[in-house]
Amino acid sequence: xxxxxxxxxxxxxxxxxxxxxNTYKTCSDSNVIDAFKAYTQDKIFNLFANLTEEEKxxxxxxxITEPSHINNYLSNLDEYVYGMPVITNAQISKLFKKEKKLxxxxxxxxxxxxxxxxxxxxxxxxxxxxxxxxxxxxxxxxRITSTDSKKANICSLCNCIHVENEVAFVSPIxxxxxxxxxxxxxxxxxxCLDSVKCNERIESVEKLEDILKEVNNIKL
Ligand SMILES: [Zn+2]
Numbered sequence: 001x002x003x004x005x006x007x008x009x010x011x012x013x014x015x016x017x018x019x020x021x022n023t024y025k026t027c028s029d030s031n032v033i034d035a036f037k038a039y040t041q042d043k044i045f046n047l048f049a050n051l052t053e054e055e056k057x058x059x060x061x062x063x064i065t066e067p068s069h070i071n072n073y074l075s076n077l078d079e080y081v082y083g084m085p086v087i088t089n090a091q092i093s094k095l096f097k098k099e100k101k102l103x104x105x106x107x108x109x110x111x112x113x114x115x116x117x118x119x120x121x122x123x124x125x126x127x128x129x130x131x132x133x134x135x136x137x138x139x140x141x142x143r144i145t146s147t148d149s150k151k152a153n154i155c156s157l158c159n160c161i162h163v164e165n166e167v168a169f170v171s172p173i174x175x176x177x178x179x180x181x182x183x184x185x186x187x188x189x190x191x192c193l194d195s196v197k198c199n200e201r202i203e204s205v206e207k208l209e210d211i212l213k214e215v216n217n218i219k220l
Contacts, residue, residue, distance in 0.1 A: 003082040010081040012203040024067040083113030118195025140215045142170035156189040158201035175217040
């Protein structure tokens with residue numbers, strides 16, 4: 001069996017199983033637990049368009065009869081999870097060729113499964129994001145405009161609520177085809193500053209892809 005679970009799908013499954021674990025702990029009615037398990041199973045299967053029998057078997061919750069089985073279930077999935085392909089420094093330099101003195105990420109890509117690659121250049125106060133969209137590497141360079149907010153904020157990518165310095169409001173430099181706008185327009189969003197943690201939580205790539213399309217003026 002080959003890898004078939006995308007990293008963000010795995011994050012979603014992980015959260016579903018965490019909910020199931022909580023149901024086991026807080027509920028004593030086995031009918032309710034079974035119903036919740038069936039509901040969870042549907043949500044997991046629905047992530048995938050086509051599953052082989054073998055893949056279905058791997059994802060089946062039948063082998064979970066008590067909460068202590070959940071960790072084992074998740075670790076069995078792990079070897080079938082894949083992230084974005086490893087990208088080279090040359091690819092990154094080409095992607096951000098307009099950036100002067102680009103700081104390359106110091107990331108251990110080989111051993112981590114990433115939905116996207118994110119890193120910060122403190123000297124220019126920028127957050128860089130690289131992502132493989134439909135086999136094409138795209139990216140954005142975002143100016144970090146504030147990190148000192150005292151109120152809780154939601155990361156646009158992983159949808160989690162964070163406080164103070166964990167997230168920042170950023171504004172990427174956008175490409176436009178409209179010369180009257182000076183060739184540039186501005187958007188902004190809130191995002192986790194720790195991309196490694198964000199990658200462990202992101203459950204959907206929809207918002208990430210929407211932002212990247214807007215920034216790169218990709219109309220699909
Ligand atoms: Zn995040």
